[in-house]
Amino acid sequence: MEVVIEIKNLKKSFGDIGILKGINLTVKKGENVVILGKSGSGKSVTIKCIAGLLTQDEGSLKVFGEEIKDLKEDELKALRCRIGFLFQSAALYDSMTVRDNLIFPLKRVLKIKDNALIESRCIEVLEAVGLADAIDKMPSDLSGGMRKRMGLARTLIVKPEIILYDEPTTGLDTITSKEISNLMLQIQKKYQATSVIITHDIPCSSITADRVLIIDDGVFIAEGTHEELENSQDDYIRSFFK
Amino acid sequence: MQKQLPFTKSLVAVADQAYFFQSFFRNIFKKGFEWDELFRQSYIIGYKSIGITTLTGFILGIVMTLQSLPTLKEFGAASYIPSMVSVSIIREIGPVIIALICAGKIASSIGAELSSMNVTEQIDAMKVSGANPIQFLVVTRILACAVMIPLLTIFADAMALVGGYIAAAMNGGITMTLYFHKALTILDYTDVVPAFIKTILFGISIGFIGCFKGFTYNNGTASVGLAANSAVVTSSIWIIIIDGIVVQLTNSILYT
Numbered sequence: 001m002e003v004v005i006e007i008k009n010l011k012k013s014f015g016d017i018g019i020l021k022g023i024n025l026t027v028k029k030g031e032n033v034v035i036l037g038k039s040g041s042g043k044s045v046t047i048k049c050i051a052g053l054l055t056q057d058e059g060s061l062k063v064f065g066e067e068i069k070d071l072k073e074d075e076l077k078a079l080r081c082r083i084g085f086l087f088q089s090a091a092l093y094d095s096m097t098v099r100d101n102l103i104f105p106l107k108r109v110l111k112i113k114d115n116a117l118i119e120s121r122c123i124e125v126l127e128a129v130g131l132a133d134a135i136d137k138m139p140s141d142l143s144g145g146m147r148k149r150m151g152l153a154r155t156l157i158v159k160p161e162i163i164l165y166d167e168p169t170t171g172l173d174t175i176t177s178k179e180i181s182n183l184m185l186q187i188q189k190k191y192q193a194t195s196v197i198i199t200h201d202i203p204c205s206s207i208t209a210d211r212v213l214i215i216d217d218g219v220f221i222a223e224g225t226h227e228e229l230e231n232s233q234d235d236y237i238r239s240f241f242k
Numbered sequence: 243m244q245k246q247l248p249f250t251k252s253l254v255a256v257a258d259q260a261y262f263f264q265s266f267f268r269n270i271f272k273k274g275f276e277w278d279e280l281f282r283q284s285y286i287i288g289y290k291s292i293g294i295t296t297l298t299g300f301i302l303g304i305v306m307t308l309q310s311l312p313t314l315k316e317f318g319a320a321s322y323i324p325s326m327v328s329v330s331i332i333r334e335i336g337p338v339i340i341a342l343i344c345a346g347k348i349a350s351s352i353g354a355e356l357s358s359m360n361v362t363e364q365i366d367a368m369k370v371s372g373a374n375p376i377q378f379l380v381v382t383r384i385l386a387c388a389v390m391i392p393l394l395t396i397f398a399d400a401m402a403l404v405g406g407y408i409a410a411a412m413n414g415g416i417t418m419t420l421y422f423h424k425a426l427t428i429l430d431y432t433d434v435v436p437a438f439i440k441t442i443l444f445g446i447s448i449g450f451i452g453c454f455k456g457f458t459y460n461n462g463t464a465s466v467g468l469a470a471n472s473a474v475v476t477s478s479i480w481i482i483i484i485d486g487i488v489v490q491l492t493n494s495i496l497y498t
Contacts, residue, residue, distance in 0.1 A: 051370045081372040091367035093359075108274065109372040158371065 303405025356456020
């Protein structure tokens with residue numbers, strides 16, 4: 001199967017503090033990869049490097065076969081059109097309505113001008129995340145779970161081939177977390193997207209993961225299916241699942 | 243990591259600002275100019291600042307007249323009031339005071355808005371979606387300031403002349419026709435053109451500093467307040483510096 005993300009010996013530091021200390025990762029098309037780890041272990045830095053928001057100090061990071069750090073501004077922009085990113089805070093544009101949040105990438109990234117097509121794409125993604133009634137609301141009128149759904153809708157509207165999730169269930173109650181996790185799984189099946197999910201929410205991992213990696217102090221220390229790692233012989237690995 | 247010396251830090255800050263200005267300038271001419279956002283920002287920056295600039299200009303005219311009148315009367319020069327108010331307001335006081343008011347109102351609001359967008363990852367969200375945040379957020383705000391602040395200054399200058407007339411009429415009984423005739427005939431292009439150019443530069447500096455601070459301050463919610471505060475202080479200093487440079491240049495070009 002086609003490899004869409006290939007990371008070799010990736011290192012990233014902020015000043016004296018080394019965050020990523022040589023990680024290796026290969027993600028194949030259509031795969032759901034979950035990265036588990038404690039706060040500050042380098043999970044978010046990893047996906048920010050994949051999205052080109054941060055540049056690595058050393059190592060290789062290829063997305064769709066292209067080395068991210070060698071891309072020019074316009075090439076990186078073109079690559080990002082194929083990647084979706086759901087931020088921890090959902091990062092909705094709070095001066096715009098839900099509709100305008102959705103129209104923003106359609107007009108600027110996909111350059112769609114046809115209003116009827118724009119409207120139908122908005123309705124389609126809002127229905128996919130169960131928020132069709134909220135189209136004219138402001139982000140400030142939405143609850144935490146609705147904001148996450150809305151963030152997911154904005155990510156999906158450009159039909160990305162890779163979706164990067166940064167702690168998608170953080171700050172949500174158990175029921176809403178489960179709903180969001182199931183939604184992520186449905187979306188992956190419907191849109192055939194590849195997903196990299198950063199989380200420390202174990203139920204979310206068990207619902208969504210094809211493969212789980214555990215990151216600790218900037219390196220991956222374990223890899224396997226959710227069940228394999230949950231039943232690991234290593235006490236430290238098992239402690240993530242308790 | 244080696245600690246940076248204050249001088250090195252200042253050089254890095256200047257380099258950062260130069261790079262930010264260069265990316266603003268480059269993005270003005272890029273395809274996909276955000277006209278709708280430019281008009282929205284012009285409305286917010288211009289229309290929503292009319293009240294404060296009108297009031298400031300009007301009171302400035304009254305105060306200048308009331309303060310100057312007793313001294314000018316002593317020398318039998320009260321008839322020079324319209325010309326004096328007109329030249330001083332239009333050449334110097336109007337542009338500088340309105341720019342300082344706008345630095346307080348507009349630079350702080352741009353700095354706080356963009357910094358809070360930065361903190362809540364909205365700017366990163368624009369980047370990863372493949373959109374261009376400099377084109378959407380920075381170019382539109384700086385250009386809106388460059389267009390609206392000169393217009394606000396012209397409006398405030400006009401209100402200052404009205405204020406000056408009301409104060410003069412109440413204290414000396416001058417007619418409106420005579421007041422405005424004297425106030426306007428004294429002006430020539432050497433008064434109006436450099437002042438107008440100066441207001442455009444003030445507008446660019448207010449928009450630029452607001453945007454730069456908003457993009458730079460991104461460490462938690464405290465940085466939103468810091469960005470607003472720093473935007474006001476820095477843009478006010480730049481207004482004074484630009485004023486000094488433009489006055490010196492005008493004098494050396496026109497009067498030597």
